[in-house]
Amino acid sequence: MASASTYKRKTQWKVIREMDEKLDAESTSLSGLLATGNPTSDALATEVESIVDARVSDRGVPNYYENRLLRLVTGLRAGSKVDGIEIDAVQRELDAFLDVSASPRFVDPAERLRRPVDSMWSERVVDERAYRTMQGFREVPSWRGLPLIKTAYDFVIYPMLIDELKPRSIIELGSGSGASALWFADVADAHGMSPRIVSIDIVRPQIDDPRVDFIKADITRIGSALKDSVIKALPKPWLVIDDAHVNVPDVLDFFDDRLGTGDYLVIEDSNSPSNRRNVLDFLARSRNGYLLDRRYVDMFGENSTSALDGVLKRL
């Protein structure tokens, strides 16, 4: 039986939808149009609508994209353009949404990495220019006054990953200003966790924080940069983030030998052909298996993150 709060959320959702439909009716004159009677379109519309309903029913409040999907469904049923979008494009978008909804959270990363870079871009919701500005346009994002070189989407993705994984150790390659390590410490703090955080860079950041071990070392010699005496003392699970992009094959092999089941390896900036090749070659020679976690890389549409096809969970 539905609880009072579920009932309240459902009622809220219904009211919001009615408001939305009213706005749609005013702005696009879609209401009142009759269904086209095309069985394929009707089936697609019904399927998308039921997925959106199921997604929204627990939470009560639809997000922007769910509202857009419902507008597209209305347009598809009416056989008319929606917000200037031709009906063919409406159908393609709804088909693509169904594909994504039906596909699993964890997939083989090699399948995605094998695609040519051009096709990787074309699959994305955000175009290349919008993607580039996600790390700052007017100014660079910052944390506690220090530049933090992540996309706006990563500001959401990492906290959710940290909350879910509950890493007891975070190992970052490439400290930059130190802002990212500081941010990880703050995010973990906010979730009631206090992981060991080790951040390595050839140039040590100008900051100190008792929660972070900033290590000045050269990753081209990863074995000396991260000595076994340091690494063996780091409790699992681990969240490892490569944001230095030097000596990538050795770095990946180094962690492959040390990661445990369920640990995460995040490879940022894997958008260049050479970086993607490095990761593909690594996956082929790894003695362990890895899965790409689409919950994170595709949260905002395919690969809207700095870690394109690069949030890997060790099997």
Ligand SMILES: C[S@@+](CC[C@H](N)C(=O)[O-])C[C@H]1O[C@@H](n2cnc3c(N)ncnc32)[C@H](O)[C@@H]1O
């Ligand atoms: C993209 S920045 C890191 C940004 C930071 N993680 C953030 O999110 O703001 C890359 C860092 O890699 C470091 N780096 C480059 N070559 C390195 C090497 N051989 N050993 C260690 N660090 C290196 C650079 O000094 C630079 O700070």
